[in-house]
Amino acid sequence: HVQLVESGGGSVQAGESLRLSCAASGYTHIDYCVGWFRQLPEKEPEGVATLGRDGITEYADSVKGRFTVSRDNAKNIVYLQMNNLKPEDTGLYRCAADDCATRAPMRWDWYLYDGQGTQVTVS
Numbered sequence: 001h002v003q004l005v006e007s008g009g010g011s012v013q014a015g016e017s018l019r020l021s022c023a024a025s026g027y028t029h030i031d032y033c034v035g036w037f038r039q040l041p042e043k044e045p046e047g048v049a050t051l052g053r054d055g056i057t058e059y060a061d062s063v064k065g066r067f068t069v070s071r072d073n074a075k076n077i078v079y080l081q082m083n084n085l086k087p088e089d090t091g092l093y094r095c096a097a098d099d100c101a102t103r104a105p106m107r108w109d110w111y112l113y114d115g116q117g118t119q120v121t122v123s
Contacts, residue, residue, distance in 0.1 A: 002026035002113045004095050009118030012085055020080040020118060022095035029071055029097070033104030034078045035111060036069060038091035038120075045094055047106030051078060054102040062088070085122045092117040 008020040022034065033052050037045035049069040050058045057069050068081040078095060096111035108114075 002097070004097060004113055004115035006093060006095055006115045006118040009093060009120045011121040011123070014086055014122055016085055016122075017081070017083045018085065018120060020082065020093055020095075020120075022078040022080075022097075022115065024076050024078075024097065027097070028073075029076050029078055030073050031099070032097045033100035033111075034069075034071070034095060034097045035104055035106060035108075036078075036080045037094050037096060037108055038089070039094060039117065040091050045096075045108040047108070048093070049080060050104035050106050052103040053100050056103055058104070058106060060106070082120070085120075087122045090120060090122050092119050 003025045005023045035050040036048045038048050039045040048060050051069045066084045071078050094115055094117040096114040098112040
């Protein structure tokens with residue numbers, strides 16, 4: 001049974017930082033592609049960052065240079081480090097995962113597994 005649990009969200013001021021965590025059970029992160037998505041009310045999740053099985057990362061243009069996705073293999077956690085946060089970064093951040101060969105697509109509908117999300121509010 002695969003389960004993803006996000007944590008680390010909160011309410012911060014513009015310019016501050018947060019680190020989100022995506023903890024997995026039922027599979028090993030290193031064998032899967034993982035994506036971080038931001039969801040606004042009544043909207044489909046939008047891609048923020050992805051981490052491929054080959055370690056290659058991709059970012060949405062709006063977060064390049066500010067967000068970093070990484071993986072702790074020992075803890076089976078994927079992180080999203082968010083620096084210099086802006087009000088437009090506000091949303092419910094959800095991680096998603098699925099088996100893949102190499103690179104992770106930035107498409108919500110591609111992933112089989114996902115979590116409930118953690119709220120980030122920037123003012």
